[in-house]
Amino acid sequence: MSFFKRFSQNRGALVGLVILGLVALLALLAPFLYPDSPWRMVQRPFLAPGEVSGFWLGTDVMGRDVAAGLAHGAWVSLLIGLISTVVALAIGVPLGALAGYFGGRVDDALMRFTEFFQTIPNFALAIVLVAIMEPSTFSIVLAIAIVSWPPVARLVRGEFLSIKHREYVEAARLVGQTHRDIIIKQILPNTLSPVIVLASLMVATAILLESSLSFLGLGDPDTMSWGYMIGAARTVMRQAWWLSVIPGVAILLTVLALNLVGEGLDDALNPQLARAR
């Protein structure tokens, strides 16, 4: 059975993929749909959705177009989610691989280091890091990456531990392949499926983390993001609930979609484990 066929057997995963595709499309089209800055004050403040034509999601406390903010925010959320996940993988995969492959003292040292990060609550650490570095897209990506790499390292280490004594690895060692080659060419490709599944879920977590930071006012002050929109609208919940709800639903749908896709990937990449549906 092909990969996509297995994937599409999970209905939820397909729905997730469609939602994710739409969000990505919105993000890509944002500069064309709303070429103006989403920060621009364009109409009266506090317009309800549809109250004035052309502003189908209304305007915020300063008369900025909510739809424009949503579109530009999609780009920011997805980008920060993806980049910080890539950075987290770049930290976590090598560390996990080294720890699992060499074992012994290397393993001990690297895992104690990993546990050091795991013992601190993710979000608290992210807040501290962003506050110290001063909020900017760079510091937010870095902070999210720093708090989210430990699970990757542990996962990769586990996979390495189970694979490194397989026969084909022993064979590679016998023919005199270097450690580097064995790690990169022999073992790593075989650990990828669980890492991919984990990565899709990490993107979702990263989007949530970014939104939470922005909500607390620790977002990049020059970037329109969904979390910022909710944070800025929180004080006007009574007057204009939609200002918080619209970006909130956007976050909900995107994170849900990523989770569904992650589950679908899990099924598709591990056919033996796939649950009966």
Next chain:
Amino acid sequence: MTLLSSVTGRLTAAALAFAAPAVAQETPQPGGVANVAIQPEPPGLMLPLVQNAPTQRVAGNIFEGLLRYDADLKPMPQLATSWDISDDGLTYTFHLHPDVKWHDGEAFSAADVVFSADVFLRETNPRTRAILDHVDSIEAPDEKTVVFTLKQPFPAFIQAFEVGTLPMVPRHIYEGTDFYNNPANNHPIGTGPFEFAKWDRGSVIELDKNPDYYEAGKPYLDKIYWHVIPDAASRAAAYENGTLNVMPAGSVENFDIPRLSEMDNSCMTEAGNEYFNPFAMLWLNNREGPTADKRFRQAVMYAIDRDFAKNVLWNGLGKVPNGPFSSTLASHDDDLEPYPYDPDKAEALLDEMGYDGEPVRLLPLPYGETWTRWAEAVRQNLEDVGINIETESSDVAGWNQKISDWDYDIAFTYLFQYGDPSLGIARTYLSSNIAKGSPWNNVEGYENPQVDKLFADAAVENDPDQRQAMYDQVQQILHDDVPLAWIMELAQPTLYRCSVHDLITTGIGLNDGFKNAWIEQ
């Protein structure tokens, strides 16, 4: 709150409009607790060292000045019961209240006044230092008399004895110590109607009634709690449910003010703003970067839509200024043409100077949502004319630090006016007032010998017409040079439960303390 729930409805209607004057005849009742919002949390309470607005608001209860000022800015007795000014305008003699004690029980005497003015504040407060430059000597001929002898007449001098400008510092605690690291800074000792009790950082500042206060029967309140609630919606909710009974200006979102003031048993006043009349400005760093160019600074004035900010962000309260002097000052030049909102003109000026898109940093004032939104609006205005803005974030202490170190390009601030240009305005433009370490002096680094001379001459000019001529000239020069951008004269609406009486009795408002306030039980 039980105190509030016992209040009957009979008050509400009558008190709504004329709260303070209408009930002034009623007899104050002792007891009760004021729960006040403080936004943001002050960086410290040692008023003689720290001058942020939230510090002044809380510490005005702990410290006192020699005088207070009524709504017409006429002096009223406080620590000084009477005063004489010699006919030549050179000698100011103050007679102190006979039985004032510091919170630690030591007697307050003329020596404390001399120490505070001549030693402590000269070192720590650049604004006070600039005023005291007019003073030749400060002497205490006896325990309860202080004589200030001026170098030349300085008519505004009598306006300078307010608690934020000349707070009295206990000599027995500070003399000969490192003022900035004295342990008493964490437990400030003053002569005021309330004593510092404790401060749970991030939560509440507690002030207790001073039982030995020298004005018999006062203060009426037992305690004041200053609640630190960082979120504006939570502050509004705390006022609605009765947890808070006084909301100083800036503690609720502007769009929430009409709703909260229309509640039952809720009063609002704009009084108490007369002395300070806070003036919102953008510091423009005159030393380096694009902001060093006069044309760039003028472009900023043309680019910012100040009416938008007033109508949308401040709910129509406040006033768009026409120049460097606020409209409530007697010496304000009404004929000055305000900079209109004209993005095209701004772009033309930027083209003329050859602005190349060099990034310009914008530092918002971390005083809450309205200021954050305001910074966003200004950033958008500036980006619309092609200025490349990078917004920075900071907390209040970081903001103080950056401005004091001149580490900014454009920064939000607001400054008090102190009733006279020589007290509140000259300090921002005098080149002699350029010094690192304070966020309240000439931090933009503007230097103009002509302006220096005009301010100096006007301050010591006894003839009102000649003084006005000089001030007119200086306003014109500053208006053209744009050392900084004048964006708004802020309104200062105070919201309070109508059962709280005599909350604001002077032109200094809440910053003058809760000495006269009482709660109807």
